[in-house]
Amino acid sequence: MEIRAYRPSEDAAACRRTWTEAGWVEGAKNEEAFTDFVESGRAVVGVHDGAAECLVNVHPGSLRYLEEEIPLACVTGVATSRVARRLGLAARATAQALAEEARDGAAVATLGVFEQGFYNRLGFGNGPYETWCTFDPAQLAVDTPARPPARLTAADYEAVYESRARARRWHGAAQNRAPRLTHADMLWSDKGFGLGYYAPDGQLTHHIWCSAEKPRRGPYSVEWMSYRTRDELLELLGVLHGLADQIHTIEMHEPPGLQLQDFLVRPFKGRRMTENSPHAQRMTSSAYWQIRILDLGRALAQTHLDADNVRFQLELSDPIADHLPADAAWRGIAGEYVIDLGRECACRAGRAPRLPTLRASVGAFSRLWLGVRSATSLSWTDDLCASDDLLASLDRALRLPPPGSDWDY
Numbered sequence: 001m002e003i004r005a006y007r008p009s010e011d012a013a014a015c016r017r018t019w020t021e022a023g024w025v026e027g028a029k030n031e032e033a034f035t036d037f038v039e040s041g042r043a044v045v046g047v048h049d050g051a052a053e054c055l056v057n058v059h060p061g062s063l064r065y066l067e068e069e070i071p072l073a074c075v076t077g078v079a080t081s082r083v084a085r086r087l088g089l090a091a092r093a094t095a096q097a098l099a100e101e102a103r104d105g106a107a108v109a110t111l112g113v114f115e116q117g118f119y120n121r122l123g124f125g126n127g128p129y130e131t132w133c134t135f136d137p138a139q140l141a142v143d144t145p146a147r148p149p150a151r152l153t154a155a156d157y158e159a160v161y162e163s164r165a166r167a168r169r170w171h172g173a174a175q176n177r178a179p180r181l182t183h184a185d186m187l188w189s190d191k192g193f194g195l196g197y198y199a200p201d202g203q204l205t206h207h208i209w210c211s212a213e214k215p216r217r218g219p220y221s222v223e224w225m226s227y228r229t230r231d232e233l234l235e236l237l238g239v240l241h242g243l244a245d246q247i248h249t250i251e252m253h254e255p256p257g258l259q260l261q262d263f264l265v266r267p268f269k270g271r272r273m274t275e276n277s278p279h280a281q282r283m284t285s286s287a288y289w290q291i292r293i294l295d296l297g298r299a300l301a302q303t304h305l306d307a308d309n310v311r312f313q314l315e316l317s318d319p320i321a322d323h324l325p326a327d328a329a330w331r332g333i334a335g336e337y338v339i340d341l342g343r344e345c346a347c348r349a350g351r352a353p354r355l356p357t358l359r360a361s362v363g364a365f366s367r368l369w370l371g372v373r374s375a376t377s378l379s380w381t382d383d384l385c386a387s388d389d390l391l392a393s394l395d396r397a398l399r400l401p402p403p404g405s406d407w408d409y
Contacts, residue, residue: 001089003096006043008035011052015045018055018081025188033187040180041076044097046089053084056093058101059181059409063108064173065370066400068302073101073294074176075111076409088323095122095323098294099330107298108366110174110291112409123320123332124290125363125382128172128372128403131254131285134219136274138244139264139281145238152194152207157183159204160194160226164407167206167226170256172370172403181409189223191215195239197232206232208239218279222252224407237263249279256404289405293366296333300345303369307397309342312390313357316365317383333362341397358394360384371400 006015016034019025025034038057046054057077062069075097080090098109113119116126152160161179169175176182186192189211196207206227210220220243227233233255240250254260261267261283270281293299296316318332337347338355358375360368361383368375368384375394378384386394 001087001092002047003089003093004045004047006038006045006052006055008039011045011055012038014052014081015055018053018079021082022079024077024079030184030187033184036180036187037077037184040178040184041074042097042100044093044100046080046084046087046093048084048087048089053081054089054093055079056090056097058097058109059176059178060106061174061176061407063110064169064171064175065299065303066171068304069175070108070299070302071106072174073098073106073109074174074409075109076176076181078111091118091121091323094119095320096328098122098320099324099328102294102330105295105298107295107302108291108293110289110405112289116287119290120363121319122323123292123318123362123366125292125361125367126287126372127289127291127367127370127405129285129287130289130404131260131283132251133254133260133283134249134251135260135264135267135281136244136248136270136279137240137242137250139267139270140237140241140244141263141265142234142237142241144242145235147197149195149207149239150198152196152204152209154183154186154192156194156204157186160186160196160207160209163196163204163207164224164226166228167406168228170404170406171401172405173256174405174407174409176407176409185209185223192223196226197235206236208236216246217249218247219249219251220247222250225252225255233258249281253406253408254283256406257401290363291366291370291372292362293333293369296337296347299369300339300341300347303341303345304343305341305345305397307342307399309340310390310393310397311338311340311352311355312386313337313352313355314339314347314365315357315359316362317360318362320362341394356387356390358384358386358390368394368398370403371398372403374398
């Protein structure tokens with residue numbers, strides 16, 4: 001077995017086959033989208049018996065942490081073929097890709113999970129619950145816009161990407177920095193279409209992108225929504241409201257920082273009336289993405305808390321080294337650190353025996369740092385341990401807004 005960089009001329013056919021076997025694409029569907037996806041970021045393959053049987057993709061991005069933008073490695077795909085399962089290829093290839101991202105300056109990494117547990121072996125910990133809403137657009141308590149939206153297609157991907165990049169960002173929001181990845185997502189959307197608004201200077205200011213598996217009655221799935229202001233948000237919700245004459249169901253990710261239920265008329269009645277219907281209205285939540293810190297010093301240097309300083313000893317474990325070559329230059333961030341959390345945060349390697357000690361896995365500490373759960377909560381449910389006094393101090397220092405990704409991959 002070998003882990004190496006993706007080579008388009010040698011690996012493209014085998015990797016498309018792997019994606020087909022994983023159920024991500026059907027046959028040779030959308031080769032252009034596959035090429036955009038794989039070649040717009042870092043791609044690492046696991047080779048078994050002379051063929052690329054595992055493909056890991058990572059794209060550059062940034063993570064919003066309060067008012068800061070922190071360099072982010074977006075793990076956008078991990079797929080293994082049917083003949084190479086349980087050989088360790090996926091873990092090794094992902095670990096190598098992350099090591100290369102850390103070498104090139106990424107401070108944190110995030111990824112979507114197929115199931116909880118696998119990526120914990122690489123140091124990842126659960127992100128927050130995210131909510132999906134399914135509703136009748138007629139229930140939206142907003143006005144249909146006076147001006148009709150412009151139609152958007154995959155040919156407009158550059159304007160769409162720029163609109164997404166300029167959108168309102170909340171704590172925890174991810175942003176991908178590969179425009180071709182947005183193009184691939186648009187090509188892959190099932191009967192995808194976009195609706196949006198341009199400024200007089202030609203700039204796309206706000207828009208939605210949807211897929212329409214059942215175009216006649218819905219559901220329509222809002223793949224993403226991009227806006228900067230309250231008025232732009234209301235106008236986009238109004239666009240959805242304007243579809244209500246024909247479309248019975250809209251599915252969408254609840255926008256970060258907001259409660260979509262605030263915009264719905266009689267949501268509980270709607271849920272009772274449509275229970276067990278093909279157009280059932282509901283809200284569901286899941287923690288479907290995970291995070292880990294790759295560079296502790298850089299992440300903390302860009303962390304500024306509205307809190308008095310808390311200094312402590314951190315004993316950090318990191319399992320990713322088990323999946324890296326013995327001679328790898330980056331082997332994770334396990335070690336002993338003196339940590340300062342406050343208006344200016346920092347860490348230095350070493351020990352200060354008189355300080356209170358926090359023992360944690362990198363996944364648990366990453367969750368604490370992002371504000372997924374409090375220190376006390378994590379001490380009950382995750383690999384994190386400290387005295388009650390230190391836990392209480394950390395609870396006070398890390399009172400953060402609920403994080404929300406807002407850019408799926």
